[in-house]
Amino acid sequence: MILVTGTSGFIGSVLLDQLIAKFGAANVVALTSKPTDKCNYLLHNDYVFDPDFFMKSGYGKIDTIIHAGAFTPKNGNQANECYKCTSNITNTETLLKANIPNLKRFIFLSTLDVYSICDVLTEESPVIPISLYGQSKVYCEKMIVSWASQNKILPQILRIGHVYGPGEEKYQKAIPVMINKILNNESIQIFGSGEDIRSFIYIEDVINAIIKSIGLELFDGPINIVGGNQISIKNLAQVLIKNAESNTNIEFVETPNTNQRDFIFDNSKMKKYLLNQEIDLVLGLKKEYNYMKNLSE
Structure with missing residues (x-):
């Protein structure tokens, strides 16, 4: 069973539809701010819920989380809004604290805003964000990788490009x-x-890469999903x-x-593993x- 967040966003809404098409509505749960009739759903209440929230709701069989939900700036002025950027960290932390006994993998959608300016961007480019939004995503990446190592969960960090x-x-x-x-x-x-x-990179290509990442059997560092x-x-x-x-x-x-x-962008790593x-x-x-x-x- 797959839990997906951020289903009201640009990428998340298309991702939800494609997950349902591939795995069936009964095997997909949306953690969302508003009800949906597409599949099972849980209202996250601004990510205010206790660690047993999923167990109490009858979703203890979740084995995969795709965390697409986040505050994403719609323009440059929003990229340094303190409270909204900080929510990316606190909401992710709440999700990591959840008691989900069958969880095997955690896929996190990050951003190219974690990188500094360079001629050709690759996964080896310096990670020096110039905005609070980029900083919040870097922190989430590090938090997830550390948590996954401690809990024997397979992480995947997908840094999404210009979709x-x-x-x-x-x-x-x-x-x-x-x-x-x-x-x-x-x-x-x-x-x-x-x-x-x-x-x-076209939205359908991004979605195909995300879904393909569910089947990866190792974590080889972040992968840029770029065109x-x-x-x-x-x-x-x-x-x-x-x-x-x-x-x-x-x-x-x-x-x-x-x-x-x-x-x-050099997207050779994406082509090797996902698309x-x-x-x-x-x-x-x-x-x-x-x-x-x-x-x-």
Whole structure:
């Protein structure tokens, strides 16, 4: 039986659907803030529950936890909100204290925000977060690995990269912002030259990697779930406009004293263990555009 948290979020909601499709609703439990009719669920009450909560609720057979629930900043200003970032640590600690006698594995969804700036990001890149959000995730990683070692539980730390696809419109990210501009017949604004490189991974690929991690039989350190689809911001806008068959204009806004920063990933470890093929970027962007277009109609 699989317990999954964060089922109301972008990744968590898709993950829940795919877990149910693969394992059956009877074998999935959502720890959530609001009821769901998709599967069994427990309300976490802001993670205020005693260690015997799951046993008393009749879910002592849980053998896998996928901890996707967390405070995730929707923009840069939220990344240093003290109380919200700290909740990532306290909520995880509450989950680790739970009495779940059949638990065998604990999968934690972390973030690339744990790393410092580097040319090509790998699992060996320096872990030096520049935000409280990143710091909270590093602390959770270390706490989980230590706890798992002491309790003979198999951990997996998955550091999730720049995910795109249907469902991300809740966040002020580049792709949904651009798509909204196209749908509203507004110009797309790009700050700077637009030559900054980004690397994206499609939501379905992320979910497939997470589910595949359930079957890993060893912990070989964190794995970055990141895309090899590299594209400049300017070319990203051009692809979206072409997909939409639109005449949307691109406006370049000068930003003095702003340094270009590229995000390029080496995802060879992910390919080795979890996902050997990614969806084509143009196809993925077309799917997201069509999804958002349908929402607006």
